[in-house]
Amino acid sequence: MQHRQLEAFHAVMISGSTVRAAELMNVTQPAVSRLIAELEKEVRFALFDRVRGRLVPTQEGQLFFREVAQSFKGLDRLRAAAANIRDFGTGTLRIASLAAAGAALVPAAVRGFRAAHPDVRITLHITWSTAIRNGVADGQYDIGIAADEIDRVGVDSQLFCNYPGLIAMPPDHPLVRHDTITPKLLEGCPLIGLAPEDRARQRFDAALSEAGVTPHYVVDTPSAATVCALAVSGDAVGLVNPLVIEQFRREDVVLRPFLPRVMFRAYLLFPPNAQKSRLALDFTAHLMALRNAGAHRPG
Structure with missing residues (x-):
């Protein structure tokens, strides 16, 4: 069974005739008919019935086409990958980040990275930490930045930042x-809470409980940036990750330390059992440089 035979079969099925298939393949119509006949001999069943000069797929031919179509989808993906390599020959980098780091820190790292690698194609997804972890584990992302509530089994990880809320x-x-x-100051105060599964939210609730304070949540949201935005426009307050504060003007929102300290931790994630690419290492270096410079660290 040769690829050219399968190509002829696929072309006839999608175009409806050997004439149009010949045009798609840039060959003659007899050549297409010959390839179909050879394929039928290989598979040992009829792919088409000849009805008044037209080819009508048999039931077996329709079943076989489903498999052939799947293989051609795979070939299309290979062609797309080849095109990306050709058009962006120095490579691609796929990054996923939690929203807090994606607000300012990661875009700043992307800018610095692109200055050094202007021809690299970058994909940046801002999504849930669990989705980031799963995507890194499955090889969908080269680098992930996720909060500490994820299960880090099955990925390579390293602590990236650990900031007090x-x-x-x-x-x-x-x-x-x-x-x-302090917790006592929040007694009866309307609160904007992060999602209940957020580890920082859990540590915050534990600190309030230990002080005998029952939290009065009026809004829950998974995004620290949304906590800030809601705090700006209402009477409620909320604990936020310091990574998000760069996008808010100082006159719009007031930030105060919370004691006892509640830490926001984020991890860098990499695909397991795989050597990091040069591009991934370079981008990680840009992230680390920004972190170490303290540009996004609370004052």
């Missing part, structure tokens, strides 16, 4: 007069 509030909130926010 801040309480975000509007400028006219009564808590603004305090230099630090």
